[in-house]
Amino acid sequence: MTQPVEITFTETAPEKLVDHKGRVALVLTAPDKLPGRLPRAARDAATRALASKAGRALKPGQVLELAFPAGMAADALVLVHLPAGSSQAEARRAGAALGAKLGTAHTLVMAGPSKLAGDLAFGLALRGYDFDAYKTKPVDPDAAPKSGATIPEAEAASDDAVLSDAQAADRADAPAEPIGDRARVTIMVKDPESLARQARDAAAVAEGVFFTRDLVNEPANVLTTTDFADRLLAMRELGLEVEVLDEDELAKLGMRALLAVGQGSESPSKVVVMRWNGGGDEAPLALVGKGVVFDTGGISIKPGAGMEEMTMDMGGAGVVAGTMRALALRRAKANVVGLVGLVENMPDGRAYRPGDILKSMKGDTIEVVNTDAEGRLVLADVLWYAQETYQPRAVIDLATLTGAVIIALGHDNAGVFSNDDALADQILAAARTEGEGAWRLPLGKSYDSLINCRLADMKNTGGRAAGSITAAQFLARFIKDGQPWAHIDIAGVTLPPSATDLAPKGATGWGVMTLDRLVRDRFEGQ
Numbered sequence: 248m249t250q251p252v253e254i255t256f257t258e259t260a261p262e263k264l265v266d267h268k269g270r271v272a273l274v275l276t277a278p279d280k281l282p283g284r285l286p287r288a289a290r291d292a293a294t295r296a297l298a299s300k301a302g303r304a305l306k307p308g309q310v311l312e313l314a315f316p317a318g319m320a321a322d323a324l325v326l327v328h329l330p331a332g333s334s335q336a337e338a339r340r341a342g343a344a345l346g347a348k349l350g351t352a353h354t355l356v357m358a359g360p361s362k363l364a365g366d367l368a369f370g371l372a373l374r375g376y377d378f379d380a381y382k383t384k385p386v387d388p389d390a391a392p393k394s395g396a397t398i399p400e401a402e403a404a405s406d407d408a409v410l411s412d413a414q415a416a417d418r419a420d421a422p423a424e425p426i427g428d429r430a431r432v433t434i435m436v437k438d439p440e441s442l443a444r445q446a447r448d449a450a451a452v453a454e455g456v457f458f459t460r461d462l463v464n465e466p467a468n469v470l471t472t473t474d475f476a477d478r479l480l481a482m483r484e485l486g487l488e489v490e491v492l493d494e495d496e497l498a499k500l501g502m503r504a505l506l507a508v509g510q511g512s513e514s515p516s517k518v519v520v521m522r523w524n525g526g527g528d529e530a531p532l533a534l535v536g537k538g539v540v541f542d543t544g545g546i547s548i549k550p551g552a553g554m555e556e557m558t559m560d561m562g563g564a565g566v567v568a569g570t571m572r573a574l575a576l577r578r579a580k581a582n583v584v585g586l587v588g589l590v591e592n593m594p595d596g597r598a599y600r601p602g603d604i605l606k607s608m609k610g611d612t613i614e615v616v617n618t619d620a621e622g623r624l625v626l627a628d629v630l631w632y633a634q635e636t637y638q639p640r641a642v643i644d645l646a647t648l649t650g651a652v653i654i655a656l657g658h659d660n661a662g663v664f665s666n667d668d669a670l671a672d673q674i675l676a677a678a679r680t681e682g683e684g685a686w687r688l689p690l691g692k693s694y695d696s697l698i699n700c701r702l703a704d705m706k707n708t709g710g711r712a713a714g715s716i717t718a719a720q721f722l723a724r725f726i727k728d729g730q731p732w733a734h735i736d737i738a739g740v741t742l743p744p745s746a747t748d749l750a751p752k753g754a755t756g757w758g759v760m761t762l763d764r765l766v767r768d769r770f771e772g773q
Contacts, residue, residue, distance in 0.1 A: 264355070442476060453762055545621065563737060607624075646737065
């Protein structure tokens with residue numbers, strides 16, 4: 248998997264600034280105070296830059312860069328505006344501004360006594376992500392920053408850019424060879440040992456975010472249901488208990504709704520269960536993820552334009568997997584079970600059809616009116632299995648479920664639905680703390696009536712009106728009475744059209760930080 252940039256903490260040593268080869272960044276807690284021992288020419292240039300229109304316009308968390316500062320060995324001197332009293336979000340944005348232009352040079356950051364150095368490091372790590380597993384040539388760092396570089400459209404459209412199944416299998420089995428040297432960052436602070444200890448948990452979360460981003464960014468000819476399951480099985484080495492349920496086992500359990508979705512694909516359907524037992528004997532929190540590794544829409548096939556992005560339809564499963572990885576790496580003192588339903592929705596002679604009536608594991612029947620409303624069928628069976636098997640304290644499912652939530656909330660917020668006000672409030676509070684956008688949307692009987700059906704207990708979509716709400720109402724029918732539950736529709740935030748504060752263009756890993764914070768604040772040690 249893509250590894251976060253190597254970040255180390257060391258004692259503040261101003262004398263090292265002059266001779267450092269690479270990039271030097273200075274955290275400025277006041278606009279008129281330049282820390283460190285800079286040559287006079289470099290100090291004068293920095294002072295002029297800060298007094299310029301661009302310098303005066305700097306907001307907390309923003310940076311100003313001077314190329315090839317006079318009298319210094321550095322390629323660039325970066326002035327980081329982070330005044331005393333800046334917020335966690337501003338510190339992370341400051342780090343992200345550094346992470347966006349890491350290249351392969353060694354970056355030396357003089358953070359001094361800043362209490363926000365840990366958040367700066369976290370933002371730097373998150374924004375320094377670069378998924379380059381399929382690039383055969385290094386990117387010119389002067390032409391485009393390493394972080395966030397993309398395959399040119401002409402190359403992406405060429406036959407040479409498409410891997411055959413055999414090539415994909417070889418690529419999946421062989422470890423990726425890095426292009427060039429990995430970037431390194433050294434942060435000089437007043438108390439490096441204390442900060443390094445605090446940064447360990449943040450490093451675990453960053454690795455979880457990267458794991459999720461990698462999964463979402465992978466092409467579907469590599470990330471098959473089998474490959475996905477194998478990557479989760481490999482997390483046994485972290486202390487997770489991982490079990491894979493194959494199609495025969497799913498059929499015995501009665502998961503006919505989930506199996507119907509995948510029956511048109513050569514890729515076998517699976518459910519993977521990951522357990523982290525760090526909290527004693529209490530019932531676990533259950534996290535459930537939709538894992539449609541590719542979604543054509545099935546017989547109700549999607550338009551061709553943009554269908555290549557349907558590799559991200561396993562985003563909910565990716566978030567659950569990344570969260571479980573983070574919890575295991577930081578040895579969370581909580582019991583959490585993560586369950587993901589892995590399928591591929593393809594049109595085929597064996598594919599399920601509009602008009603089919605399916606029987607779920609719960610026993611309820613479902614008329615399929617649109618095979619592109621498949622994620623809720625997968626989640627219905629996995630949600631019921633999670634409750635029947637683990638009697639969880641709470642259930643949270645995540646899914647790239649509806650385009651309707653993008654119409655409602657755009658790409659800035661995930662949609663949160665819940666039958667429990669306390670759980671919803673806890674999720675929203677965790678999202679606010681971590682700076683991940685989330686907004687609660689309603690449930691109600693009038694919406695529920697839209698999925699009533701003449702031929703079966705329900706139909707799998709209520710049409711265009713309130714599309715994200717009727718999808719949530721469908722899932723609510725598979726939640727037991729009295730079971731605290733929340734559904735998070737992450738369709739808009741999983742693969743937004745442009746870079747975000749903490750992620751280059753591509754997969755964001757939205758949700759790993761929120762769920763880790765929720766576990767930390769509400770479920771550990773209780």
